[in-house]
Amino acid sequence: MALLEQWRSMAYNREEDQAKLQKLWNDYFAKEKEIYEILLTDPDNVVKGTVKELADHFKIDIMTMTGFLDGINDSLVEPNPIETMEEDTVVSLAFDKERLYMNMVDAEADWLYGLEQWNRIFDADKQKELYRAQKSSHTIVRAKKIGRNDPCPCGSGKKYKQCCLKKDQAAEREARMAK
Numbered sequence: 001m002a003l004l005e006q007w008r009s010m011a012y013n014r015e016e017d018q019a020k021l022q023k024l025w026n027d028y029f030a031k032e033k034e035i036y037e038i039l040l041t042d043p044d045n046v047v048k049g050t051v052k053e054l055a056d057h058f059k060i061d062i063m064t065m066t067g068f069l070d071g072i073n074d075s076l077v078e079p080n081p082i083e084t085m086e087e088d089t090v091v092s093l094a095f096d097k098e099r100l101y102m103n104m105v106d107a108e109a110d111w112l113y114g115l116e117q118w119n120r121i122f123d124a125d126k127q128k129e130l131y132r133a134q135k136s137s138h139t140i141v142r143a144k145k146i147g148r149n150d151p152c153p154c155g156s157g158k159k160y161k162q163c164c165l166k167k168d169q170a171a172e173r174e175a176r177m178a179k
Contacts, residue, residue, distance in 0.1 A: 003085055035060075
């Protein structure tokens with residue numbers, strides 16, 4: 001069984017005792033924070049090695065390293081082969097700084113995007129810009145509904161009800177009948 005499959009079966013096991021699962025995640029988040037503090041201290045230094053070497057380097061077990069690699073993979077310059085990786089698979093932690101910050105915001109991991117190391121990478125304005133960009137990327141903006149008596153958006157000068165509304169209703173009827 002590949003490492004990622006082992007990690008996910010352990011970390012997302014619905015049959016596991018909830019207290020034990022909560023402890024696993026609390027321990028994981030603490031270790032994850034420590035790793036990010038190290039990585040963000042020198043963000044241009046590319047950390048590379050086998051999964052086992054990186055686990056030893058960060059003083060964590062293989063499963064925690066696997067979970068970390070799963071979490072950071074979408075933020076990497078070049079994704080790692082996480083689906084098939086084993087202990088001896090060479091992986092890289094070369095991350096895109098903006099993408100990593102935005103993914104932390106997306107995950108609502110304020111303990112990560114709030115790390116003081118980010119202040120040396122991005123100024124406050126850039127952090128706000130990235131935060132807003134990530135939050136607005138999930139905002140659904142619906143077009144303003146055209147009222148029957150509004151001017152038709154086609155530019156004919158007629159009211160919508162006297163112009164394209166009739167065409168739109170006819171097209172909807174035809175689509176329903178075609179089903």
